[in-house]
Amino acid sequence: MEKADLENFPVAPSFLPAAWRTDLMAVYGFARLVDDAGDGDLADPERVAELLDVPVVADRTAFRLGLLDGLERDLDRAFEAALGRGAEPPRHPLMKALVPLADRHPVTPEPFRRLIEANRVDQTTTRYATYRDLIGYCTLSADPVGRLVLAIAGVATPERIALSDAICSGLQIVEHIQDVAEDLDRGRIYLPADSLERFGVTEADLAEPTAGPRVRELIAFEAERVRTLLDRGAPLVGTVHGRLRLLLAGFTAGGYAALEAVEAAGYDVLAQQPKPDKRRLALRAAALFAKGR
Numbered sequence: 001m002e003k004a005d006l007e008n009f010p011v012a013p014s015f016l017p018a019a020w021r022t023d024l025m026a027v028y029g030f031a032r033l034v035d036d037a038g039d040g041d042l043a044d045p046e047r048v049a050e051l052l053d054v055p056v057v058a059d060r061t062a063f064r065l066g067l068l069d070g071l072e073r074d075l076d077r078a079f080e081a082a083l084g085r086g087a088e089p090p091r092h093p094l095m096k097a098l099v100p101l102a103d104r105h106p107v108t109p110e111p112f113r114r115l116i117e118a119n120r121v122d123q124t125t126t127r128y129a130t131y132r133d134l135i136g137y138c139t140l141s142a143d144p145v146g147r148l149v150l151a152i153a154g155v156a157t158p159e160r161i162a163l164s165d166a167i168c169s170g171l172q173i174v175e176h177i178q179d180v181a182e183d184l185d186r187g188r189i190y191l192p193a194d195s196l197e198r199f200g201v202t203e204a205d206l207a208e209p210t211a212g213p214r215v216r217e218l219i220a221f222e223a224e225r226v227r228t229l230l231d232r233g234a235p236l237v238g239t240v241h242g243r244l245r246l247l248l249a250g251f252t253a254g255g256y257a258a259l260e261a262v263e264a265a266g267y268d269v270l271a272q273q274p275k276p277d278k279r280r281l282a283l284r285a286a287a288l289f290a291k292g293r
Contacts, residue, residue: 013247013250015243015246015247016243016247017243019104020152020153020243022100023101023104023105023152024149024152025097026094026097026098026100026101027101027145027148027149027152029094029097030094030095030097030098030112030115031115031145033071033092033094033095034068034071034115034116034119035119037064037067037068037071037119038064038067038068038118038119038120038122038123039119039122039186040060040064042067045063045067048067048070048092049063049066049067049070051091051092052067052070052071052073052074052091052092053070054066054067054069054070061123061124064119064123065120065123068116068119068120071092071095071116072113072116074090074091074092074095075090075095075098075109075112075113075116076109077089077090077091077095078090078095078096078098078099078102079098079102079108079109081099082098082099082100082101082102082103083102098112101152105151105152105154106151106154106156107148107151107152110144111144111145111147111148112144114139114140114141114143114144115140115141115144115145117140118137118140118141121137121140121141122188125137126187126188126189127188127189127193128189128190128191128192128193129192129193129194130192130193130194131192131194131195131225133192134173134176134190134192135169137190138168138169138172138173139165139169141172142168142169142171142172143164143165143168143169145168146161146164146165146167146168146251147161147164147165149164149247149248150164153240153244155239155240155244159239160236160239160240163232163233163234163235163236163239164233164236165233166229166230166232166233167229167230167233167234167236167248167251167252167255168233169229170226170227170229170230170233170255171251171254171255171258173190173222173225173226173229174223174226174255174258174259174262175258176190176191177191177219177222177223177226177258177262177269178258178261178262178269178273178274178275179269179273180206180219180269180270181206181269181270181273182273184203184206184207189203189206191206191218191222195218195221195222196218198218198221199214199215199217199218199221200214201214201215201218206270208270209270209271210268210270210271211267211268211269211270211271215267215268215270216266216267216268217267219262219267219268219269220263220267223259223262223263223267226255226259227256227259230252230255230256230259233252234252234288234293235292235293236248236252237249237252237288237289237292237293238291238292238293239292245289245292246285246289249285249286249288249289250281250285252285252288253281253282253284253285253287253288254276254281254285256284257276257277257280257281257284258274258275258276260276260277260280261274261275261276261277262274
């Protein structure tokens with residue numbers, strides 16, 4: 001997932017075993033590093049480029065793509081080191097944190113590569129024609145995180161993965177709904193073009209300081225799509241037990257709470273970014289934990 005894919009709920013809450021927290025923070029650190037490289041938000045991009053032996057060029061897109069290529073090479077070093085075959089250890093500190101994770105759990109480089117690929121896509125794709133296209137993007141930007149959580153917990157099965165994918169895609173899309181104004185500032189629109197056309201919404205409408213009636217109708221429609229995804233994936237919570245069940249209940253509740261915040265704002269996501277109420281999030285998580293869905 002992207003930066004906030006799980007940030008509507010703590011990524012590694014204190015109730016988890018220490019080893020799990022360490023591994024989840026390693027995944028989160030990787031995802032943030034890759035997102036920051038792709039968004040141009042690295043605190044010291046030239047230093048990272050030097051570390052990864054990436055040439056610094058004036059073209060911003062070419063430089064970001066070079067950084068992503070360098071991070072993928074460093075990912076290869078991390079997995080080679082975990083297998084005991086690496087001639088060279090990973091160079092970036094956050095990549096080094098993946099070595100013990102890959103050594104302890106049955107994870108492959110594939111989910112990490114998908115997160116890198118999502119950021120490559122962001123360099124060249126700023127609009128999505130259809131909802132299906134957006135879901136395809138989520139298979140790169142969001143679903144891998146859920147799959148890694150299941151692998152770290154040792155409970156990954158095809159059935160659970162399918163449910164996790166629905167939750168993660170829902171979390172990603174509700175984040176896009178919350179961040180319409182911020183994304184537009186970056187030149188990106190994640191609301192499907194055919195939905196904009198259906199509700200008669202233009203890009204100029206999305207640049208207004210507040211949402212008009214047509215934009216609100218559009219956001220309500222997209223929010224209902226997210227609810228369908230979360231409802232589809234929520235039974236995942238009931239397939240596990242203990243602290244993992246609480247974690248997954250929290251992730252899923254974060255999505256529902258974000259939807260409730262969008263609804264409470266009257267679907268005006270332009271005036272301000274709707275944020276989940278922590279008390280309602282906790283109550284929703286408790287209910288999901290108890291019911292298992």
